[in-house]
Amino acid sequence: xxxxxxxxxxxxxxxxxxxxxxxxxxxxxxxxxxxxxxxxxxxxxxxxxxxxxxxxxxxxxxxxxxxxxxxxxxxxxxxxxxxxxxxxxxxxxxxxxxxxxxxxxxxxxxxxxxxxxxxxxxxxxxxxxxxxxxxxxxxxxxxxxxxxxxxxxxxxxxxxxxxxxxxxxxxxxxxxxxxxxxxxxxxxxxxxxxxxxxxxxxxxxxxxxxxxxxxxxxxxxxxxxxxxxxxxxxxxxxxxxxxxxxxxxxxxxxxxxxxxxxxxxxxxxxxxxxxxxxxxxxxxxxxxxxxxxxxxxxxxxxxxxxxxx
Numbered sequence: 001x002x003x004x005x006x007x008x009x010x011x012x013x014x015x016x017x018x019x020x021x022x023x024x025x026x027x028x029x030x031x032x033x034x035x036x037x038x039x040x041x042x043x044x045x046x047x048x049x050x051x052x053x054x055x056x057x058x059x060x061x062x063x064x065x066x067x068x069x070x071x072x073x074x075x076x077x078x079x080x081x082x083x084x085x086x087x088x089x090x091x092x093x094x095x096x097x098x099x100x101x102x103x104x105x106x107x108x109x110x111x112x113x114x115x116x117x118x119x120x121x122x123x124x125x126x127x128x129x130x131x132x133x134x135x136x137x138x139x140x141x142x143x144x145x146x147x148x149x150x151x152x153x154x155x156x157x158x159x160x161x162x163x164x165x166x167x168x169x170x171x172x173x174x175x176x177x178x179x180x181x182x183x184x185x186x187x188x189x190x191x192x193x194x195x196x197x198x199x200x201x202x203x204x205x206x207x208x209x210x211x212x213x214x215x216x217x218x219x220x221x222x223x224x225x226x227x228x229x230x231x232x233x234x235x236x237x238x239x240x241x242x243x244x245x246x247x248x249x250x251x252x253x254x255x256x257x258x259x260x261x262x263x264x265x266x267x268x269x270x271x272x273x274x275x276x277x278x279x280x281x282x283x284x285x286x287x288x289x290x291x292x293x294x295x296x297x298x299x300x301x302x303x304x305x306x307x308x309x
Contacts (some may be wrong), residue, residue: 091278097151137188198308225250
């Protein structure tokens with residue numbers, strides 16, 4: 001068995017070592033542009049360059065070392081008609097839950113304001129928000145979204161969720177489709193974006209939809225930067241309609257130095273770290289799925305190209 005491995009960050013040795021441990025019968029081949037490569041049985045990739053696509057023509061399946069799929073589906077019909085399989089949890093769900101819970105609690109307990117007061121030497125307790133009116137809405141209720149909702153339920157926040165298709169989750173008021181979006185937004189105090197990036201969700205959080213959030217709402221984006229129309233979000237924060245945002249993802253990464261988000265104190269920026277790929281867990285999961293494919297068994301987390309996730 002031959003596995004084609006590509007890492008955009010160039011860090012391949014630990015992945016090769018881990019694959020050798022769990023799949024000793026496999027030869028891991030490192031892709032290098034311009035270097036001839038014999039056909040491989042499987043490919044393990046993340047955000048591949050276009051030059052790599054020719055080497056995927058004969059693989060049995062393409063495995064992604066992440067939960068998102070937009071970085072490969074952007075190639076459209078240039079991709080071979082083979083299964084594309086993303087990671088399931090692999091340690092990412094708990095990280096995402098930690099990140100979102102921290103962002104929500106930081107705003108709810110007004111720690112962002114206390115930090116600004118402390119820098120000015122101000123000692124002034126602030127009124128507590130009414131939790132009954134502090135509804136948290138999660139956009140995207142897949143595996144990661146559900147884990148985030150579970151973590152927030154522990155703190156007693158009213159919860160709602162929105163997805164393209166109807167879901168039914170205990171303790172969560174669920175909305176779906178275009179018909180349910182307005183009502184979802186108008187009753188959401190903290191908006192958490194966890195959607196897959198597709199044609200339909202690109203720029204979904206532009207002025208028209210962001211303005212439907214109640215005054216003083218807060219935005220958390222841990223999905224993809226292209227979900228948010230950045231100038232519109234900045235305008236609504238500066239106008240006071242949106243209180244602030246915690247953003248882990250951006251249209252251009254790293255976020256350019258001149259970007260106005262850096263100068264807005266009500267925006268908290270992190271460098272795309274809300275849920276990092278855990279290598280050993282990921283390799284073990286991929287190895288297990290390769291074994292299932294070899295035995296002709298069904299495999300979870302197959303990407304639906306038509307839906308975009």
